[in-house]
Amino acid sequence: KKYLTQVGDDGFRKQPIGAGPYRFVSHTPGVEVVLEANPGYWRRVPTVKRLVMKSVPEGTTRVAMLKRGEADMAFLLDGPDAETVTRDSRLALAATRHASAMWIEFADQWDPRSPWHDRRVRLAVNHALDRKAISETACLGYCPPAGIVVPPIMDYALQVEPPLYDPQKAKQLLAEAGYPKGFDAGDFTPLPGFWTTGEAAVNYLNAVGIRTKLRPMERAAFYAAWQEKKLRGLFLTAAGNSGNAATRLEAFVYSKGSYAYGGYPDIDELFQQQARERDPAKREAVLHRIQQLTVERVMFAPIWNTRVLIGVGPKVIDHTINLVPMSIFPSYEDMRLKSP
Structure with missing residues (x-):
């Protein structure tokens, strides 16, 4: 509240803060949001140190990025796009169990x-x-x-x-x-x-x-x-x-x-x-x-x-989808990737 009072609504939108597992780095409207692990997070420091959430409207493009290794997860896949994921042995398909x-x-x-x-x-x-x-x-x-x-x-x-x-x-x-x-x-x-x-x-x-x-x-x-x-x-x-x-x-x-x-x-x-x-x-x-x-x-x-279908890339060891009950999103702080 103190920070919001200091910077105002516009300032908070440009540089939000919180007490979660990740800290805000940048936001390009309609393109991406970049986050980094919060070293002071009370639970533990997330294994994945940097999260980039990209806005990609076309499901076919999201799957193509997954196949090329440009993305590690592709959300909200329609049936035909999800079927493409199942035909690639390197990829996995996960379905949420949230209340939808x-x-x-x-x-x-x-x-x-x-x-x-x-x-x-x-x-x-x-x-x-x-x-x-x-x-x-x-x-x-x-x-x-x-x-x-x-x-x-x-x-x-x-x-x-x-x-x-x-x-x-x-x-x-x-x-x-x-x-x-x-x-x-x-x-x-x-x-x-x-x-x-x-x-x-x-x-x-x-x-x-x-x-x-x-x-x-x-x-x-x-x-x-x-x-x-x-x-x-x-x-x-x-x-x-x-x-x-x-x-x-x-x-x-x-x-x-x-x-x-x-x-x-x-x-x-x-x-x-x-x-x-x-x-x-x-x-x-x-x-x-x-x-x-x-x-x-x-x-x-x-x-x-609804069960949201999510494509998972080969670098993901533990996608944590459905780890958080009733949530569409993974538990990002618990997610694990293979070492580079």
């Missing part, structure tokens, strides 16, 4: 004039998706299909089986909703970095008559539009922040949540009720009820519980 879920958001379900206002249309989307096949293509089978947007490893999570893949049921639901020949659903915007998942979802939706087309966006623009609630129609998104079921519901289900496009008064009341409840068992029961209502009302189309 991916789903399709029905941004316009609150608009009575929209087809997405009809529960049957949203349910049709859920039955149109072959989640297992999507995982095998886009996540090499590492990402378990999901039936709810709260990851099952979180405290107070309701365990829900994913909807059955049933394209005929999807077409029947569309016909019952007044769309026997399907309808034009506009753009489908996938979370940047998950193009294969987005393409697969679009193909399954088109197959049952929900005609939509992929609309790529740059990552920063996507997150800004999501938070400002400017994304419309269908979009594919995910969340991997820590917490429990209540923190997920607060952000995406509670009508006043940061990313919620709408809500229900009864769910809002239940959310306030669980926040006041001190008995863990009673609180869990309320949180389970809220989650069940999101399923019954088909507020989302869950895809999978």
Whole structure:
């Protein structure tokens, strides 16, 4: 606090300090962040003395750097890029086990004039998706299909089986909703970095008559539009922040949540009720009820519980991925590399 008061916000951004295992060296926006081991770190001095975190948007480029030895780890690999890693005997592929879920958001379900206002249309989307096949293509089978947007490893999570893949049921639901020949659903915007998942979802939706087309966006623009609630129609998104079921519901289900496009008064009341409840068992029961209502009302189309795929180079002895529970990132201070 004293340092922040002295240098101000701009000064802190240019030269931040902290008590972690690494110290800030430099930051080139959009290019890289350079860190060095903190010799005074209370736990122990990290084995890896210098960390360079590079921003490389294209997954194919990240894998190429890994293969050439220009990088020791390549994060957030899409299915085809991860498959390239598995075909190289010098490299390894690791999958995270952090608390993350991916789903399709029905941004316009609150608009009575929209087809997405009809529960049957949203349910049709859920039955149109072959989640297992999507995982095998886009996540090499590492990402378990999901039936709810709260990851099952979180405290107070309701365990829900994913909807059955049933394209005929999807077409029947569309016909019952007044769309026997399907309808034009506009753009489908996938979370940047998950193009294969987005393409697969679009193909399954088109197959049952929900005609939509992929609309790529740059990552920063996507997150800004999501938070400002400017994304419309269908979009594919995910969340991997820590917490429990209540923190997920607060952000995406509670009508006043940061990313919620709408809500229900009864769910809002239940959310306030669980926040006041001190008995863990009673609180869990309320949180389970809220989650069940999101399923019954088909507020989302869950895809999978995300496992981020990370390519690991031959110089890494211990990558420490999943050493920190519920975290997407390795324990950098415990990571070990081969001697030069």
